[in-house]
Amino acid sequence: MIHPTAIVDTADLDVSTNVWAFAHILPGARIGKNVNIGDHVFVEGGASIGDNVTIKNAVCIWEGIRIDSDCFIGPRVMFTNDRNPRSPRGTLAHQRYADKQNWLMSTEVLQGCSIGAAAVICPGIRLGAYSMIGAGAVVTKDVPAYALVVGNPARQIGWVCCCGERLASFLQSDCPTCALTASQRQSILNT
Amino acid sequence: MIHPTAIVDTADLDVSTNVWAFAHILPGARIGKNVNIGDHVFVEGGASIGDNVTIKNAVCIWEGIRIDSDCFIGPRVMFTNDRNPRSPRGTLAHQRYADKQNWLMSTEVLQGCSIGAAAVICPGIRLGAYSMIGAGAVVTKDVPAYALVVGNPARQIGWVCCCGERLASFLQSDCPTCALTASQRQSILNT
Amino acid sequence: MIHPTAIVDTADLDVSTNVWAFAHILPGARIGKNVNIGDHVFVEGGASIGDNVTIKNAVCIWEGIRIDSDCFIGPRVMFTNDRNPRSPRGTLAHQRYADKQNWLMSTEVLQGCSIGAAAVICPGIRLGAYSMIGAGAVVTKDVPAYALVVGNPARQIGWVCCCGERLASFLQSDCPTCALTASQRQSILNT
Numbered sequence: 174m175i176h177p178t179a180i181v182d183t184a185d186l187d188v189s190t191n192v193w194a195f196a197h198i199l200p201g202a203r204i205g206k207n208v209n210i211g212d213h214v215f216v217e218g219g220a221s222i223g224d225n226v227t228i229k230n231a232v233c234i235w236e237g238i239r240i241d242s243d244c245f246i247g248p249r250v251m252f253t254n255d256r257n258p259r260s261p262r263g264t265l266a267h268q269r270y271a272d273k274q275n276w277l278m279s280t281e282v283l284q285g286c287s288i289g290a291a292a293v294i295c296p297g298i299r300l301g302a303y304s305m306i307g308a309g310a311v312v313t314k315d316v317p318a319y320a321l322v323v324g325n326p327a328r329q330i331g332w333v334c335c336c337g338e339r340l341a342s343f344l345q346s347d348c349p350t351c352a353l354t355a356s357q358r359q360s361i362l363n364t
Numbered sequence: 365m366i367h368p369t370a371i372v373d374t375a376d377l378d379v380s381t382n383v384w385a386f387a388h389i390l391p392g393a394r395i396g397k398n399v400n401i402g403d404h405v406f407v408e409g410g411a412s413i414g415d416n417v418t419i420k421n422a423v424c425i426w427e428g429i430r431i432d433s434d435c436f437i438g439p440r441v442m443f444t445n446d447r448n449p450r451s452p453r454g455t456l457a458h459q460r461y462a463d464k465q466n467w468l469m470s471t472e473v474l475q476g477c478s479i480g481a482a483a484v485i486c487p488g489i490r491l492g493a494y495s496m497i498g499a500g501a502v503v504t505k506d507v508p509a510y511a512l513v514v515g516n517p518a519r520q521i522g523w524v525c526c527c528g529e530r531l532a533s534f535l536q537s538d539c540p541t542c543a544l545t546a547s548q549r550q551s552i553l554n555t
Numbered sequence: 556m557i558h559p560t561a562i563v564d565t566a567d568l569d570v571s572t573n574v575w576a577f578a579h580i581l582p583g584a585r586i587g588k589n590v591n592i593g594d595h596v597f598v599e600g601g602a603s604i605g606d607n608v609t610i611k612n613a614v615c616i617w618e619g620i621r622i623d624s625d626c627f628i629g630p631r632v633m634f635t636n637d638r639n640p641r642s643p644r645g646t647l648a649h650q651r652y653a654d655k656q657n658w659l660m661s662t663e664v665l666q667g668c669s670i671g672a673a674a675v676i677c678p679g680i681r682l683g684a685y686s687m688i689g690a691g692a693v694v695t696k697d698v699p700a701y702a703l704v705v706g707n708p709a710r711q712i713g714w715v716c717c718c719g720e721r722l723a724s725f726l727q728s729d730c731p732t733c734a735l736t737a738s739q740r741q742s743i744l745n746t
Contacts, residue, residue: 178371180560180576194371194388195404197576197594207453212388212406213422213577215594215612227451230406230424231595233612233630243454248424249442251631251673253690257719258669260609262589263625265667265717265743268733285456287449291442291484293673293691308444309484309502309516311691311707325502325516325691325707335456337448351459361456369562385562385579386595398644403579403597404613418642421597421615434645439615440633476647478640482633482675499635500675500693500707516693516707526647528639542650552647 183216193230202234205242229290240282247290247308254278256296283318284361285335292327302362305333318362319343335361374407384421393425396433420481431473438481438499445469447487474509475552476526483518493553496524509553510534526552565598575612584616587624611672619678622664629672629690636660638678665700666743667717674709684744687715700744701725717743 174191175181181192183202190208192198198210201218208222211230219236222228226240229248237254240246255276259266269275278296282288286300289308294300299315306312307323316322321331321339332340335358336351346354365382366372372383374393381399383389389401392409399413402421407413410427417431420439428445431437446467450457460466469487473479477491480499491497495507498514507513512522512530523531526549527542537545556573557563563574565584572590574580580592583600590604593612598604601618608622611630619636622628637658641648651657660678664670668682671690682688686698689705698704703713703721714722717740718733728736 195386195577195595209453213386213404213595213613225451225453225455227453231404231422231613243451243456245449245451245454247444247449249440249631249673251690253629253672257687257715257721258627258629258671259667259717259719260607260625260627260669262591262607262609263627263667264607265625265733265735266719269718285450285454287451289449290444291482291673295690305448308442308486323517326705333448335450336460337450337457339448351456353456386577400644404577404595416642416644416646418644422595422613434642434647436640436642436645438635438640440631476641476645478642480640481635482673496639499633499677514708524639526641527651528641528648530639542647544647 183218211248223284237277237279238282239279241284241286241302243285244282245287246282247288247292249291250288251291251293252280253294253296254280287337303333303335303358305337319358334358374409402439414475428468428470429473430470432475432477432493434476435473436478437473438479438483440482441479442482442484443471444485444487445471478528494524494526494549496528510549525549565600593630605666619659619661620664621661623666623668623684625667626664627669628664629670629674631673632670633673633675634662635676635678636662669719685715685717685740687719701740716740 176194178194179192179196181198182200187206189206192210193212196214198216199218202216203221205224213231215233217235220234221239223242226244228246231249235254238252261270281299283302285303288306292306293311301318304316305321310327311325313326332343334348338350367385369385370383370387372389373391378397380397383401385403387405389407390409393407394412396415399417404422406424408426411425412430414433419437422440426445429443452461472490474493476494479497483497483501490506492509496512501518502516504517511520523534525539529541558576560576561574561578563580564582569588571588574592575594578596580598581600584598585603587606595613597615599617602616603621605624610628613631617636620634643652663681665684667685670688674688674692681697683700687703692709693707695708714725716730720732
């Protein structure tokens, strides 16, 4: 399903992927199967999105951003790829933009990670598998697998399970909600 | 007035309500009279908006969000309705989304409340009547009537009048700007 | 270049300026030469934008906002122009909106300033020349020229050069990247 007002310029969009109203996907974006792309989303060429990802409304995904399968990208999550941005057409800084190696930084969002609404991910960050970023957080450094982080700058305040439930500790044997064990969670990281 | 580029799928929109460019209102959204809905706004089915509400640009209003009359919702204010979001199409978490009771939380924005630009409201929160949420605040707990809160997480730093003016205290008799008295403000809460 | 889905209602847009998809520019907006306006941007009448400015996606620029030449406005940067907003159509606050002098505040973004992704600029603020506002910052007071500020509320943590590079101090003679000297940076302020 592609909404009639969406603009999809990428060549190969799988039939199982939906794109909603006023979204814009540029040529060269890689998008997996069974992905949901909400209203007003923007995906730039060079962005990469895995299977079964949910991208809520108004997210921007730039070149240099890689999102693995099963992730949840909340509404208006903001990625970045330039640590010292200046106007590329400005008189004193445009030299910096002559070559992408001068400025383009990459972000990795590992399998199953959830990014809460309106969170900001600074450039060059790695968000661990099944980690959870709180709504409105500003993430300035890497986040471990299964970690829960909140605030500006984001700080870890706990752990979560694959199902999203808070855990008393990473080493706790059973999740009270989905019964996944700590060793099962560890196995997921190793595959 | 409905802008030609807006998509309004809800059945009964009052003629006194305006919807601006690139906005999208889904079936089942309830919207009152004399409401202004800005560019790039998204309103989901199950959302409820009262009379005389001003919704600035690019706000998303989800199922579970109830906004009472006379409220101001600043540009890009972000509501949320899921405390532990995971991709519903992900392989390990989709069971959680089989039933809305498993995840859907409600937010109440009481009469006359103002939410500043780009503020984030966490799930399950109640914003009191005529409270004021500062721009960029991340609200993680209930806000009392007439309270002013700012920051991430949001903390109360004062009180405001119905007209928006700061007050030295909630019990102060007269507002220096509109002359409303403390007992009048209290009466408004009781009606 | 004006994208076919963009709406440009202002009279005189220079041919060197680009406007991308789903952007909306209202009558009376002043926009300079060689400006780039990203997808989903909104520019209100009374806003003023200088030459060589880069405006990334989904920025809203209101009446009262003045952006000088060579600035970088990151994606989803949020400006504001009302310190005590209430719904203008609400029953108790609409008097406040009878006259713009009652509420409209101005913001000045001076030459070459960069505003990072999703930052929020409170009303009545002056951002100094070539200052840099970190991603996700909430700026509540004026920022000096060449200052780097981050956080909510934003606090200064350092200095930057015209090229964007961090500087050990404002008085440092040479930028390690572009070799601009401190006296050259000072001269730029005096022109």
